[in-house]
Amino acid sequence: MDRVYVIGIGSTVFGKLPDSSIGELAVKAASDAILEAVVDRKDIGALYLGNFVSGMLLGQGILAGLVADGLGLGQIPATAVEGACASGGIAFRHAYLSVASGQTKMALAIGAEKMTHASTGLVTSALSGAMDLEHDGSSGLTFPGLFGLIARKYCDRYGATRDDVSAVVRKNKANGLLNPLASMGAALTLEEIGQSRPISDPIRLFDCCPAGDGAAAILLANEDVARDMLSLPIEVLATVQTRGAPHVGRMDDLCSFGATVSASREAFALARVSPKDISFVELHDCFSIAEIVDSEDLGLVPRGHGAAYAAEGRTAVGGDIPINPSGGLLAKGHPVGATGLGQIYECVTQLRGTHANQVANAEFGMTHNLGGTGVACSVSIFRRGNI
């Protein structure tokens, strides 16, 4: 496999974007990535687009072809991929593979979603498609319900408190205030978080990431192309995709997602770095408890200490292992198919040293995108480039 570099990035704001169609959002993000890299778009040989609910909420398929047409690309393979909330990370891996395997010298990964036009009921119903409807669906389980079970089990097993979990929300909402792409940043007290509206006990409103509209895009290139770029090259050291439990009955442990554990192990091995080398991580905090579990599954925080790390400020920017300096899903919102590419956008900005909430001396960045009950997972590791 050849070395692969990020040479361009683009992202819309994540939030309520009623004036743009999903295609327009995707074309805008991808155009920005192409324009930033200053390359000839006829050299882009593959396009992958991550999306989850466009069919269900908009009735629109063929997004990959639509967006390729909107971008004025050639008759290249343009493929939509789906792995629930991990769709963006999966699109990224496939664009990576098309460059790494020598099929093309440049490839585009795009994630896009439009959700805020639909009612909460419709969005909840669409997102339930990330569960096995024959098992979890028929039991009445929802995602807030699942993460409620996880939170209860985690706090019981490891002695974490409501305030410990709230500390994750406080940090991410505060980080979001610094991020111009995040619409849902806020300065909140632990009390405001812990007293917010109950959703699915013990999950409360501020424990949940909001749905959103948005798109993000990453342009990848091989070493020959990247060498000629004016911008600092960011190398993709590893990008791994795994699958795990499609419903809660297949989870070995409520406090761990097996697909994350496998993906991170493989990513560390491929990248030849260890957890202590990672300068920061953008991980899948769809709920506050998810950030805690993810940080442990990724090997970045000792098992059972995720909540304490957050409460002690060890996951803030400036702490031992900054988690979600962008504000994460909790402050950026979760336009499902776009999220994984949005994480990589934030990661690349950090490694370039130009993030609005910059981690000092960021050298190795990690991203983690998780789908459903852990049915699909994408983990990537990046390095500030020397080429």
Add this chain to the structure above:
Amino acid sequence: MDRVYVIGIGSTVFGKLPDSSIGELAVKAASDAILEAVVDRKDIGALYLGNFVSGMLLGQGILAGLVADGLGLGQIPATAVEGACASGGIAFRHAYLSVASGQTKMALAIGAEKMTHASTGLVTSALSGAMDLEHDGSSGLTFPGLFGLIARKYCDRYGATRDDVSAVVRKNKANGLLNPLASMGAALTLEEIGQSRPISDPIRLFDCCPAGDGAAAILLANEDVARDMLSLPIEVLATVQTRGAPHVGRMDDLCSFGATVSASREAFALARVSPKDISFVELHDCFSIAEIVDSEDLGLVPRGHGAAYAAEGRTAVGGDIPINPSGGLLAKGHPVGATGLGQIYECVTQLRGTHANQVANAEFGMTHNLGGTGVACSVSIFRRGNI
């Protein structure tokens, strides 16, 4: 790129299958492919699943992960891909690439769809997602409408008659009678076809492929694995994916799909064979006029002669270039995401020499899967193996 071989195939009957879920259909087809090859399923390193309307008609996403779990595969990457009616062909290409690039020694491509439980209105609405809803959708154009325009233009330009077009239907419906996987085979006269219920002038009922339920699966392996197989190896000489017009306003010519022309040219070049080498083709006859246009776009029939070839019996088994000896979409039906893999199942069976409607001395087989208004296309060429 390494050489890649088909080592196992599986398919359900295509038709009305109300007693099985989409996951069950996919697991059945894939299990048959694995069992036929007699391999250890832990050696299967990637799964790709083609599907188009499961989100819209069933509310179920994560099919790739669900099916991987149902098959008892490992924590391997399991990815759903979408390119409207070409989703199956796209899944096949990605499974091919994962073997050809050395990522894994074995990979599974599966296509699956469930449609017959839904009302005609819902199915029509879901299939409209294969159009650009902002352009064609808002104009009221439907797929029978589009192919009606194509049929009118084609017959006007080339002087083809109603009976010439009906000859395609008569042939495919008759071929379907011989195929145990086809539920919609029939012995029809030209008069019965030409007098059937008008759908979208000049398109009549028998010009349209029916929706369907079904699944098909192909197990691919590298040369080392294929050499140890007991069955006749079938080599994948080329599999090409292109993108074309996402709406009718972007078609250069109503009587040709640019994505098919590009894909077939590239496939012939990669396979190092020419149209005259092809023993038979399974192509995308979603409407009878589509078979005529496709056969010309693929370079198998001279431009403007597709209808005459059908009328003269030159595309029947035993003719110059047998087209859709399986009965095609017209007789098998079109469980959208499954169709591309179903075509490859038929093609492999022909090259093994065991098809119920066998083409004599079949050596090189071709498949062609087309999505939407030609927004996505997949063309593959196979050879009866010497390994």
